[in-house]
Amino acid sequence: MISVSDARAALLALVDPLASETVPLAQSAGRVLADPVSARRDQPPFSASAMDGYAVNATEVELHAMFKVIGEAAAGHGFDGKVGAGQAVRIFTGAPVPEGADFVVIQEDVDRKGNLITILDEPGANSNIRPKGGDFAIGDTVSAPRTLTPADVALLASMNIAQVPVARRPVVAVMSTGDELVMPGETPGPDQIIASNSFGLKAMCEAAGAEVRMLPIAQDTVQSLTTAFELAKGADLVVTIGGASVGDHDLVGDVAVSLGMERSFYKVAMRPGKPLMAGRMGDMAMVGLPGNPVSSMVCGQIFLLPMIRKMLGLSAEQPPLQSARLIAPLAKNGPREHYMRAQVTADGIRAFESQDSSLLTVLADANALLVRPPHDDALEAGALVQFLPI
Amino acid sequence: MISVSDARAALLALVDPLASETVPLAQSAGRVLADPVSARRDQPPFSASAMDGYAVNATEVELHAMFKVIGEAAAGHGFDGKVGAGQAVRIFTGAPVPEGADFVVIQEDVDRKGNLITILDEPGANSNIRPKGGDFAIGDTVSAPRTLTPADVALLASMNIAQVPVARRPVVAVMSTGDELVMPGETPGPDQIIASNSFGLKAMCEAAGAEVRMLPIAQDTVQSLTTAFELAKGADLVVTIGGASVGDHDLVGDVAVSLGMERSFYKVAMRPGKPLMAGRMGDMAMVGLPGNPVSSMVCGQIFLLPMIRKMLGLSAEQPPLQSARLIAPLAKNGPREHYMRAQVTADGIRAFESQDSSLLTVLADANALLVRPPHDDALEAGALVQFLPI
Numbered sequence: 001m002i003s004v005s006d007a008r009a010a011l012l013a014l015v016d017p018l019a020s021e022t023v024p025l026a027q028s029a030g031r032v033l034a035d036p037v038s039a040r041r042d043q044p045p046f047s048a049s050a051m052d053g054y055a056v057n058a059t060e061v062e063l064h065a066m067f068k069v070i071g072e073a074a075a076g077h078g079f080d081g082k083v084g085a086g087q088a089v090r091i092f093t094g095a096p097v098p099e100g101a102d103f104v105v106i107q108e109d110v111d112r113k114g115n116l117i118t119i120l121d122e123p124g125a126n127s128n129i130r131p132k133g134g135d136f137a138i139g140d141t142v143s144a145p146r147t148l149t150p151a152d153v154a155l156l157a158s159m160n161i162a163q164v165p166v167a168r169r170p171v172v173a174v175m176s177t178g179d180e181l182v183m184p185g186e187t188p189g190p191d192q193i194i195a196s197n198s199f200g201l202k203a204m205c206e207a208a209g210a211e212v213r214m215l216p217i218a219q220d221t222v223q224s225l226t227t228a229f230e231l232a233k234g235a236d237l238v239v240t241i242g243g244a245s246v247g248d249h250d251l252v253g254d255v256a257v258s259l260g261m262e263r264s265f266y267k268v269a270m271r272p273g274k275p276l277m278a279g280r281m282g283d284m285a286m287v288g289l290p291g292n293p294v295s296s297m298v299c300g301q302i303f304l305l306p307m308i309r310k311m312l313g314l315s316a317e318q319p320p321l322q323s324a325r326l327i328a329p330l331a332k333n334g335p336r337e338h339y340m341r342a343q344v345t346a347d348g349i350r351a352f353e354s355q356d357s358s359l360l361t362v363l364a365d366a367n368a369l370l371v372r373p374p375h376d377d378a379l380e381a382g383a384l385v386q387f388l389p390i
Numbered sequence: 391m392i393s394v395s396d397a398r399a400a401l402l403a404l405v406d407p408l409a410s411e412t413v414p415l416a417q418s419a420g421r422v423l424a425d426p427v428s429a430r431r432d433q434p435p436f437s438a439s440a441m442d443g444y445a446v447n448a449t450e451v452e453l454h455a456m457f458k459v460i461g462e463a464a465a466g467h468g469f470d471g472k473v474g475a476g477q478a479v480r481i482f483t484g485a486p487v488p489e490g491a492d493f494v495v496i497q498e499d500v501d502r503k504g505n506l507i508t509i510l511d512e513p514g515a516n517s518n519i520r521p522k523g524g525d526f527a528i529g530d531t532v533s534a535p536r537t538l539t540p541a542d543v544a545l546l547a548s549m550n551i552a553q554v555p556v557a558r559r560p561v562v563a564v565m566s567t568g569d570e571l572v573m574p575g576e577t578p579g580p581d582q583i584i585a586s587n588s589f590g591l592k593a594m595c596e597a598a599g600a601e602v603r604m605l606p607i608a609q610d611t612v613q614s615l616t617t618a619f620e621l622a623k624g625a626d627l628v629v630t631i632g633g634a635s636v637g638d639h640d641l642v643g644d645v646a647v648s649l650g651m652e653r654s655f656y657k658v659a660m661r662p663g664k665p666l667m668a669g670r671m672g673d674m675a676m677v678g679l680p681g682n683p684v685s686s687m688v689c690g691q692i693f694l695l696p697m698i699r700k701m702l703g704l705s706a707e708q709p710p711l712q713s714a715r716l717i718a719p720l721a722k723n724g725p726r727e728h729y730m731r732a733q734v735t736a737d738g739i740r741a742f743e744s745q746d747s748s749l750l751t752v753l754a755d756a757n758a759l760l761v762r763p764p765h766d767d768a769l770e771a772g773a774l775v776q777f778l779p780i
Binding site: 025026029030041043044045046050074075076077078093094095096130134135136140142148149150151152153154155156157158159160161162163178179180181183184185188189190191192193194195196197198199200201202203204206207214220291292293297300356358359360361363364366390 | 415416419420431433434435436440464465466467468483484485486520524525526530532538539540541542543544545546547548549550551552553568569570571573574575578579580581582583584585586587588589590591592593594596597604610681682683687690746748749750751753754756780
């Protein structure tokens with residue numbers, strides 16, 4: 001058996017960062033910026049008023065000073081002339097500060113009669129002017145890679161980046177296998193169940209930025225599996241669910257090998273999800289996940305998501321584990337790293353009573369995987385443990 | 391001036407939870423389940439083997455016991471007969487346990503010669519059988535409302551819920567206003583800047599589950615604003631950006647009132663983002679945000695997201711604030727609740743030096759809003775403060 005981190009390293013070696021593509025800014029949120037982008041302009045592009053008021057020369061600003069208003073500067077419509085001695089220009093937030101002025105007296109501090117204003121309140125030391133380029137200057141860059149947040153999108157807009165270079169979404173083909181499976185909405189036979197893992201993994205991979213191609217359910221025959229693998233062609237990664245163990249009916253590996261896969265098989269020292277199959281089929285990486293619902297979802301979290309992050313050009317490191325105190329004691333752990341379904345609250349963390357890898361109700365109620373190292377001793381309530389939020 | 395929480399309550403009173411709609415399971419991830427759904431079947435639908443092995447009668451299981459293999463049960467293909475005394479059925483993971491058997495001896499524990507097996511290793515007490523209905527039974531429900539996670543989607547699939555009742559996405563129309571604005575990709579005049587807030591707010595509202603309609607930029611004229619409001623019709627919420635203050639050029643409120651809005655104007659005791667306009671225009675809620683980029687994004691976070699959550703049927707409560715220790719001291723706060731752009735790391739939290747509400751570079755580098763109550767005293771490094779992750 002190999003460790004979880006060795007297995008993850010082996011799987012990550014199967015994929016590479018993908019090429020970039022260009023998308024319109026309005027579609028870029030949540031995508032991964034592939035290359036640094038540079039501002040096409042200064043922001044503000046001119047010294048701009050931060051307030052509604054009157055633009056004057058700072059040396060003339062004092063209590064009771066009077067000015068003659070000679071024009072107006074609004075956002076989008078500057079004042080063309082120059083502000084001379086004793087003169088002021090009515091100015092609004094965002095308007096360019098006119099030549100000759102370097103101070104904005106806010107409107108609440110003046111009294112206006114016709115074209116004359118008088119400063120009646122102490123105007124303070126703040127010029128109320130945002131200097132040209134104070135946010136960013138032409139050529140300032142936004143670094144890559146980064147997953148673009150709403151604030152990043154606003155920043156790119158203001159830099160006038162209308163087309164954004166982002167990593168292409170990895171195409172992940174997901175194949176359920178097994179004669180026992182039918183699709184949701186169908187009527188299963190007496191010995192059958194509904195395919196569920198593929199829908200859960202689709203949602204998980206899409207949330208991580210992948211484009212998911214759902215393959216038809218493959219029956220436990222060479223022909224059916226071959227057809228499904230054909231339909232995966234062109235994907236960056238094909239994920240099979242079930243049939244990856246060593247039982248007599250586990251044909252997935254044999255068929256993949258017949259289609260050119262160099263097969264690696266890992267017995268990973270982890271619970272749930274011991275058996276993993278992996279390899280490359282031409283341009284495509286292949287990962288075979290166990291068929292138990294919870295095993296496939298946990299393996300998706302621990303193995304597939306880092307592969308997707310690597311293809312997107314992001315760090316493939318698992319996000320750092322968080323810590324919490326046990327609400328209830330835990331028995332000694334066995335030889336495998338255990339990802340226990342658990343619930344974290346303000347009071348601490350509690351592992352669910354039943355850790356059977358078939359229980360989707362338990363997984364759906366969990367908001368964390370409590371990670372126990374191999375051979376971890378029994379733990380009392382109050383012990384500090386590590387978990388991965390899910 | 392009113393408090394942030396009073397302003398939020400006033401805005402929330404403008405919207406109601408929306409009706410539900412039905413989407414295919416494969417498109418349900420991230421949507422909000424609108425009504426509880428009930429399992430259409432038991433899972434497992436029969437007592438199922440948890441391992442590959444041999445199904446026998448538990449009373450006969452002991453070291454060195456021998457059995458005659460009389461048939462096979464595979465996933466999807468059960469064994470039709472009954473297991474009698476001294477008999478075993480070859481069984482695979484997920485297969486129905488045949489009548490007469492109530493124990494699965496795992497294959498690693500037996501030796502097989504032709505049709506005879508002998509138990510060679512201590513088989514233990516675990517029957518390796520998953521009882522019928524052990525995950526869920528017909529009629530067991532998944533509660534609503536909840537934002538559907540990948541694990542929820544897998545659970546709904548396995549319950550055979552092919553069509554999922556979810557809250558309709560709120561339609562949010564976003565309108566930038568101001569003669570100074572041009573769209574990204576256009577060439578601004580010398581006094582102009584690029585519209586950025588609308589793109590940031592679009593990304594923010596979409597991530598929260600809304601469908602966003604981008605309206606054309608409205609110029610500072612009655613005609614242009616009227617046209618833009620016409621294009622908002624049918625939305626659940628129209629958000630204007632800029633022109634909501636009291637300057638001479640702030641026409642947005644006047645035009646909205648002429649179109650039937652009952653206008654409320656709030657001076658909110660908050661930084662950034664003091665002025666807020668709000669009201670109802672027929673079936674549509676209307677919120678006017680300030681035009682400074684950071685103000686509009688912070689107000690989006692503090693006011694628009696709770697409105698969207700309420701329309702989706704979720705709790706409109708702000709998620710609880712988190713705590714961290716200051717890395718650097720902070721000066722005394724003024725009379726307004728201050729949402730300081732800040733960065734949280736493992737070492738603590740640090741507010742950015744410049745808190746000017748025009749600086750998108752600072753907002754894009756922030757991962758938290760450090761929340762300071764009105765009149766908060768000066769704080770030393772090491773003091774515990776509260777923040778909202780962004």
